Amino acid sequence: MRIGRHHTLIAAAGLACAMALPTAAPAAPASPAPAPVSARVSASARPSLERAVLAPDDGWASADGGTTGGRAADAAHVYTVTTWAQFRQALTDAAGSPSVIRVKGTLDALSDGTGNPRTCDDYAVDGYSLAGYLAAYDPAVWGRENPVSGEQEDLRAASAARQAAQIKAYVPADTTIVGVGRDARILGGSLQVKDVGNVIIRNLTFEDAFDCFPQWDPTDTELGNWNSEYDNLVLYNATRVWVDHNTFTDGRRPDSEQPHYYGRLYQQHDGELDVVRGSDLVTVSWNVFADHDKTLMIGNSDSAAATDRGKLRVTLHHNRFTDIIERAPRVRFGKVDAYNNHFDVPESGYGYSFGIGLESQLVAEKNAFTLPSTVSAGRVLKKWNDAPVTAADNHVNGKYVDLLAAHNAEIPEETLRPDAGWTPTLRTTVDHPRAVPHRVDRGAGAGKIH
Numbered sequence: 001m002r003i004g005r006h007h008t009l010i011a012a013a014g015l016a017c018a019m020a021l022p023t024a025a026p027a028a029p030a031s032p033a034p035a036p037v038s039a040r041v042s043a044s045a046r047p048s049l050e051r052a053v054l055a056p057d058d059g060w061a062s063a064d065g066g067t068t069g070g071r072a073a074d075a076a077h078v079y080t081v082t083t084w085a086q087f088r089q090a091l092t093d094a095a096g097s098p099s100v101i102r103v104k105g106t107l108d109a110l111s112d113g114t115g116n117p118r119t120c121d122d123y124a125v126d127g128y129s130l131a132g133y134l135a136a137y138d139p140a141v142w143g144r145e146n147p148v149s150g151e152q153e154d155l156r157a158a159s160a161a162r163q164a165a166q167i168k169a170y171v172p173a174d175t176t177i178v179g180v181g182r183d184a185r186i187l188g189g190s191l192q193v194k195d196v197g198n199v200i201i202r203n204l205t206f207e208d209a210f211d212c213f214p215q216w217d218p219t220d221t222e223l224g225n226w227n228s229e230y231d232n233l234v235l236y237n238a239t240r241v242w243v244d245h246n247t248f249t250d251g252r253r254p255d256s257e258q259p260h261y262y263g264r265l266y267q268q269h270d271g272e273l274d275v276v277r278g279s280d281l282v283t284v285s286w287n288v289f290a291d292h293d294k295t296l297m298i299g300n301s302d303s304a305a306a307t308d309r310g311k312l313r314v315t316l317h318h319n320r321f322t323d324i325i326e327r328a329p330r331v332r333f334g335k336v337d338a339y340n341n342h343f344d345v346p347e348s349g350y351g352y353s354f355g356i357g358l359e360s361q362l363v364a365e366k367n368a369f370t371l372p373s374t375v376s377a378g379r380v381l382k383k384w385n386d387a388p389v390t391a392a393d394n395h396v397n398g399k400y401v402d403l404l405a406a407h408n409a410e411i412p413e414e415t416l417r418p419d420a421g422w423t424p425t426l427r428t429t430v431d432h433p434r435a436v437p438h439r440v441d442r443g444a445g446a447g448k449i450h
Helices: 084-094 130-137 151-167 403-410 433-443
Strands: 078-081 099-103 106-108 168-170 175-179 185-187 190-194 197-202 205-207 215-217 225-227 233-236 239-244 247-249 273-276 280-285 288-294 296-298 314-317 320-326 335-339 342-344 354-356 361-365 368-370 381-383 388-392 394-396 399-401
Touching: 078 084, 084 099, 084 106, 084 168, 130 151, 151 168, 151 215, 190 197, 342 433, 354 361, 354 388, 368 433, 381 403, 388 403, 394 433
Parallel strands: 078 099, 099 175, 106 185, 168 190, 175 197, 185 205, 190 233, 197 239, 205 247, 233 273, 239 280, 247 288, 273 296, 280 314, 288 320, 314 335, 320 342, 335 361, 342 368, 354 381, 361 388, 368 394
Antiparallel strands: 215 225, 394 399
């Protein structure tokens, strides 16, 4: 299958939000292929969006040599894609060489090889139906004591495997993936950065990575729960990754519009971004995380100490979290630096923002929270396991609030300890928390860099 390729480099028109970009790029590799005259820019000009690299000292991903993605790609490894099939083929072709993949328009992950939309029914195996599944595992018939098993569960799992093979896309090392213009979008897809390093992902809208075939677990809580797979973006044993100026949203399929079966929400969404399984040295900057429940998880299991201890070092700065219920983020093991983020909390359904998990060392400083009258400042932090946390100079509705003291006073049975035990140094511009809402809301998300 042929896919679109650029065989010339594209000159930059300039980049907005210079705070998230380097003012000068590292030296190019020795003996690069010469760019056409029309593509050459002066040494003092900023690099084009697809050639940009993470600035020095910009979070954990700037450590240990920094993150350059596909900056060194030659002309043969710059791809422009307009369908999901083209995108996945480009990822395959990119393996082994520094590469840039430019996404134009909407890539529908459920679509066929020519981009024609398909539905969940197209991925169901013969014999599976939701009606049949619901009849087989109705608690009045199956009960709530045992996990589901049998023919309908086997058919559901087989259908789920067909969907997974279609919507998962694996990113190779030394790759930059960048949206072209303001409307580049991955719809219903799950991007996997697994067992690789040096990856940049920018200027994309990730919308509605949904599970067509959720599993019913009658043993998950007393009432049971529907559990789904597929995050919009997963970092799995990935190192040196920069995730910048993207938008993550449930979009067309919000949880509020989904049905309830057995009295529980038919949950078709998992997370928006997960950093798990020994991933390390990650910077997440200037993104919008919107309209979601369990949003951002750093460390996926308390039992993963062998792979996660000493890793999961992540920086979160200048991100906007709007109408997020929980996990913004939930942290296990890692040294996480969260500063200058804006949390615009919903009036109903809110759980918490910062989840303090096993052996976590979260530093949360100079963030801004916009809380409705229905949410107290004490709920911003949530204790999952005993671990120290640094929460300093955060503002709620424009005023300084000691989030740790507020939490401990309101929820004394979940008292948190102060002092994460380390001081972040990999920071660039640090804004006063009163300036954060305006600056972040104006500059974060896809389509905000040019």
